[in-house]
Amino acid sequence: MxxxxxxxxxxxxxxxxxxxxxxxxxxxxxxxxxxxxxxxxxxxxxxxxxxxxxxxxxxxxxxxxxxxxxxxxxxxxxxxxxxxxxxxxxxxxxxxxxxxxxxxxxxxxxxxxxxxxxxxxxxxxxxxxxxxxxxxxxxxxLGRKSAGERIAAFLLEMAERLAANGACENVGGHETFDLPFSRQQIADVLGLTIETVSRQFSKLKNDGVIDLPSRRSVTILNRDELEDRAG
Structure with missing residues (x-):
């Protein structure tokens, strides 16, 4: 065995x-x-x-x-x-x-x-x-949600699936994880352009919903707000 x-x-x-x-x-x-x-x-x-x-x-x-x-x-x-x-x-x-x-x-x-x-x-x-x-x-x-809703839902899905496998850490009370995707791959998955993905990530960061410590790292600062934006 x-x-x-x-x-x-x-x-x-x-x-x-x-x-x-x-x-x-x-x-x-x-x-x-x-x-x-x-x-x-x-x-x-x-x-x-x-x-x-x-x-x-x-x-x-x-x-x-x-x-x-x-x-x-x-x-x-x-x-x-x-x-x-x-x-x-x-x-x-x-x-x-x-x-x-x-x-x-x-x-x-x-x-x-x-x-x-x-x-x-x-x-x-x-x-x-x-x-x-x-x-x-x-x-x-993909069929009904806006670009912002798609990105928010995508991040929640990643946090959930990665947490189930110990790849999402709790740092200072916030969920932090590394995305296994490039921005282009996220765009492909969500049916968006890479420019739209980058704009939505920047908006979430500027609004204090997430932080982006590095190109692949994401920290969810306000889960309730992210869930609201996911619709």
Whole structure:
């Protein structure tokens, strides 16, 4: 059970539904893999050969547009599951935004294991439904909210997801975290221009809602106001 015994997300990942003997069996078909920032694990349109649990780091899900541009369609964090079980083709590319560690399984081996362990299939269904809810909320954000509301909602989402993985610190009573995105990537995620993103960040800072200690660091100074601005 080598790496399963010391896994940081053991109690939050889909394998939390398994007992010790089942974990040992899952361990036998998996392996850990480290990714550098910018390194891809899966590629859009290719055969679905791998699935994985994220142990450390942040990765992006992206798809290519007809004119060759990249559109980020999702972000995954530690304890999240990536890949397409029971599917023949990968729907999007998966690339590390930061240094990352993933627990990788052959998709075929994982599919066979899941069929024999209903508790794992149930956990997968729960994760899928939660992701569906998150996607619907994101559709509302992109379709109906203003630029300011999008940025505020984005920062709240980042704080929540990063805090769940110990990557959001409480400094002087305020939430502080490092964004895994560049300004351009934030613009791509939110359907905005980089100029609009920069203006909205500056406005939030000038209004005392957030502080920006560095290019990637964000400190939420007034959470209530940020929630109001998120609509």
């Amino acid at each position: 080598a790496f399963c015994e010391t896994c940081r997300v053991r109690n939050r990942a889909i394998c939390a539904a398994l007992d010790a003997s089942e974990i040992q069996a899952l361990n036998a078909i998996g392996r850990q893999r480290k990714l550098e920032a910018g390194q891809s694990l899966l590629w859009e349109g290719e055969d679905s050969v791998l699935v994985a649990n994220v142990i450390e780091g942040v990765l992006k899900l992206s798809t290519g547009t007809a004119d060759g541009r990249e559109q980020i369609v999702g972000v995954v964090y530690p304890s999240d599951f990536i890949g397409r079980p029971f599917g023949q083709q990968t729907a999007h590319s998966v690339t590390a935004l930061t240094e990352a560690t993933v627990c990788v399984f052959s998709r075929t081996d994982f599919d066979n294991f899941a069929r024999e362990h209903p508790a794992l299939e149930h956990k997968l269904l729960q994760r899928t439904l939660a992701e569906l809810d998150r996607t619907r909320a994101w559709m509302l954000l």
